[in-house]
Amino acid sequence: MIIGGWQKFSLIDYPGKVSAVIFTQGCRFRCPFCHNPELVVPEKFTESVSIEEVLNFLNSRKNQLDGIVISGGEPTVHSDLPDFISQIKKLGFLVKIDTNGSCPDNLEYLIKHHLVDYVAMDIKSPLFKYKAHTNSNINEEHIKKSIEMVKNSGLDYEFRTTVVKEQLSPEDLFAIGQTLSGSKRYILQKFIPRKTLNEDFMKAETYTDEEFDDFCLKLKTLVEECFWR
Ligand code: SF4
Structure with a gap:
């Protein structure tokens, strides 16, 4: 597994922790709005951080941190992810994973072996638009499988969508809500153009606060909890 970077302290990445x-x-996706191209495009990879250095640091913070968030890139593309998380678990931390759901079998392994306590899964678009939105050859059935697995995992979880106005219509958002029907939590994230994989997307826009309020009102008819941030 290759660690491209880390943040030693956060109050916002693991809810309540x-x-x-x-x-x-x-990552196998190439979402044009991706704000971490240095974790996605090999030519932009920065020097990696050693696993030993990370584990030593975490060992020294056992009493200050509740949990560890494994994000990316896409963590589940790494076959040695379970070993790495096992070592984190041995230190007594809760583990949250941020995933795009593209590797359902690897995600299933983590859930079945109690290696994750919280799953945050990105939903990029309605299923039929996935290939175009991720610029990848993803099998949409894999996304569907991951969604059902997360919903039935018994874990705390959230689904979330970064909303770029040009990419997702109000109808698209409702279609996503229908796919997530019965889910515990769905979060719409306003797209903020800080850095993007496709530079054209630095000019992309999102919806107004009022429009997001309206989307959430409608989506709440499909999922238990829906809010935007
Ligand atoms: S799935 Fe996430 S990390 Fe991968 S390209 Fe899309 S936004 Fe970036």
């Missing part, structure tokens, strides 16, 4: 965030390198 004080955490550290570890960013893995590598």
Whole structure:
């Protein structure tokens, strides 16, 4: 597994917990709005951080941190992710994973072996638009499988969508809500153009606060909890 970066302290990445965030390198998607191109495009990879250094740091913070967030890139593309998380678990931390759901079998392994306590899964678009939105050859059935697995995991979880106005219509958002029907939590994230994989997306826009309020009102008819941030 390759760690492309880390954040030693966060109050916002693991709901209700004080955490550290570890960013893995590598992802099979190429979302144009991705704000971490240095974790996605091999030519932009920065020097990696050693696993030993990270584990030593976490060992020294056992009493200050509640949980560790494994983010990316896409963590589940790494076959040695379970070993890495096992070592974190041995230190007594809760583990949250941020995933795009593209590797359902690897996600299933983590859930079945009690290696994750919280799953945050990105939903990029309605299923039929996935290939176009992720610029990848993803099998949409894999996304569907991951959604059902997360919903039935018994874990705390959230689904979330970064909303770029040009990419997702109000109808698209409702279609996503229908796919997530019965889920515990769905979060719409306003797209903020800080850094993007496709530079054209630095000019992209999102919806107004009032429009987001309206989307959430409608989506609440499909999921238990829906809010935007
Ligand atoms: S937004 Fe997430 S899934 Fe998309 S390219 Fe970036 S890291 Fe991969």
